[in-house]
Amino acid sequence: MKKNIYSGDYLMSLSDLRYLPRWIVLIIDLLIVTLAIAFSCFLIEKLTHSTHHVFFHNLYMYLTILGVSLVFMVVFHTYSGIIRHSTFIDLFKLLLMTFCTTITVGLINYIYYLGTGQWLIMLWLPYLLVFFAASFILLFMFRLFVKEFFYLARMFRRSTLRKRILVLGIDEQAVAVASTIIENPTLPYHIVGFLTQRQDYKRANLLGKPIYSVEKIESSTKAELLLDGVLLVKEMMTKEELNAWVNLFLEKGLQVFMAPSVQQLKNPSDLQTSIRKLEIEDLLNRKPITIVNDDLKIRHFEKSVLITGGAGSIGSEIVRQVATLNPSLIVVLDQAETPLYEIEMEMKSKFPDIHFEFVLADISNRHRLEPLFQKYNFSMVYHAAAYKHVPLIEENPHEGVLVNILGTKNLATLSSQYGVNRFVMVSTDKAVKPTNVMGATKRAAELFVQALQNTENNKTKFITTRFGNVLGSNGSVIPHFKKQIEKGGPVTITHPDIVRYFMTIPEACDLVLQAGTMGKGGEIFVFDMGEPVKILDLAKRMIKLSGFEPNVDIKITYTGLRPGEKLYEELLSDDAKTLATHNEKILISKDPNMEFKAIEQYTNQIIKAALRREKIQVVLLLKEIVPEFKSNNSIYEVLDK
DSSP states (O other): OOOHHHTTTTTTOGGOOOOOOOOHHHHHHHHHHHHHHHHHHHHHHHTTTTTOTTTOOHHHHHHHHHHHHHHHHHHHHHTSSOGGGGGHHHHHHHHHHOOOOOOHHHHHHHHHHHSSOOOSSTOOOOHHHHHHOOOHHHHHHHHHHHHHHHHHHHHHHHHHHHHEEEOOOSHHHHHHHHHHHHOHHHHHEEEEEEEOSSTTTTTTTTTTTTEEHHHHHHTTHHHHHHHHHEEGGGGGGGHHHHHHHHHHHHHTTOOEEEEEGGGGGGEEEEEHHOOEOHHHHHHHHOOOOOOHHHHHHHHHHEEEEEEEEETTTHHHHHHHHHHTOOEEEEEEESSSSSHHHHHHHHHHHTTTSSSSEEEOOTTTTTHHHHHHHOOOOOOOEEOOOOOOOOOHHHHHHHHHHIIIIIHHHHHHHHHTTTTEEEEEEEEGGGSSSSSHHHHHHHHHHHHHHHHHHTTOOOOEEEEEEOOOOEETTTOOHHHHHHHOOOOOOOOSSSOOTTOOEEHHHHHHHHHHHHHHOOOOOOEEEEEEESSSSSSSHHHHHHHHHHHOOOOOOOOEEEEEOOOOOOSSOOOOOOOEEEEEEEEOOOOEEOOOOOOOOHHHHHHHHHHHHHHHHOHHHHHHHHHHOOOOOOOOOOGGGGGGG
């Protein structure tokens, strides 16, 4: 309540009034009738050139007409409706009331003449005709004025709340979107004009709106422009163009809004829910990798597929994409109960014709996994289950070993034993020259899978995919920043110089699926992640996109590197060679590998140490398995000395 008072909510707005009491409306109507009587008297006297003012001084005439009008106002309830919502029915009631009043007054005037020999109203027929017209028009105009006043008040109030925006572009898409907004007054946007880079449109108008040049925006401040933001259609431009425009808008303090193309809208009214603020993902997202590969359909059609970690960010998207390929069965395995239930509900709703099995299980338990391989005869296994949070695994290295190494070993050996055609493992760029336990466990898992490829009697093709941070995945930096900004800050960054590679969830899953068809066995596929993103710049952009100023509205604070964290991630180790594929964005990393006998011995040792919760021994063995593993900002740094 206090907040509302100080924010100005205590001010009364006429447009907020519910309605006038009926007796006030009745009094106003009688005053209007009085005005109509006086106007009729004035007009008749002017027309007859009378100088005696017999009409104005005839009090009985006023009282008679007002009395009769009051009776018919009550009879027809002309005062009972809410004036601002007057309809044709209310207008018809006014017409009946004034007509009946005029006829009745005429009868009274004639009866008075028969009884007294004098006219109560001189020139009664012309006078009554003028009175009828004047009273009806004045009563109607009063209601029309009130109705229009409240409409304009609502429109004015709505326009002050609507965001004043420019539409980027003058092509058909931009004009179509702007036209849809202009024609829909319920949308919270007011189109001020259009924005273009072209110079030959400075004096032209579109839809009655001016066209602004880039120079106008660059040379003016937000206050001079009287703008709140800019609306753009993302499909109209490349990533580079989008970034350039957004940089300009954010520099001027303008909000950036995204609209779909008109063709994407099933109904123009959907535009209200389709326009949204530009998200940081829109700027980081690249054109997805697409490989036209019929082999992808062939390898999944009518086949049995196992997806571990199927309730996670990556795993659930793999489930969605595989479901479109019409497999005979998808087994979704995860140890997180609630997310597994949620993906079950989603899949049964979206793909009712696909056979799913949802299995709650821990991949470190081989006895739980083997019956699945015996029963379902999997053709493809997508292994996305893993512990991935660096600080947590740094504190609990034994848990990381049990899931990331033992779990992978269980799935890989069972896949080989039961003749799975292809085993695709999801790895991470943190496995390259790891500085933390999590990355080292993933690299050890990579070594085991690669070594298993070359064992005798193995027919399974073991394939590894390696990529960087995934936008929107559980625990990723962008959702974390969003929550901090929503709370008013501060936004916390571990180090001002830290950089990361980013890709979208669909991109990551597309890589996993394509690698499953491209691989011949034993490869590590790496993805061209583009340019790395400085996390500080990412945070500043997100703050600006939310309509705030970094370090003014939302503070940015530095917390220091977390245990095991490094400034720069790498997709390839220093001594790794790369091989090109038929897609320039996908490479094969030829990392050093290990003999199966050696890695099996190491994994047996480290698993025993993990089961005994021997943290130091676990990390020491990890450093033997992965010699390039050098701890950073961690209690395990002493082991490197």
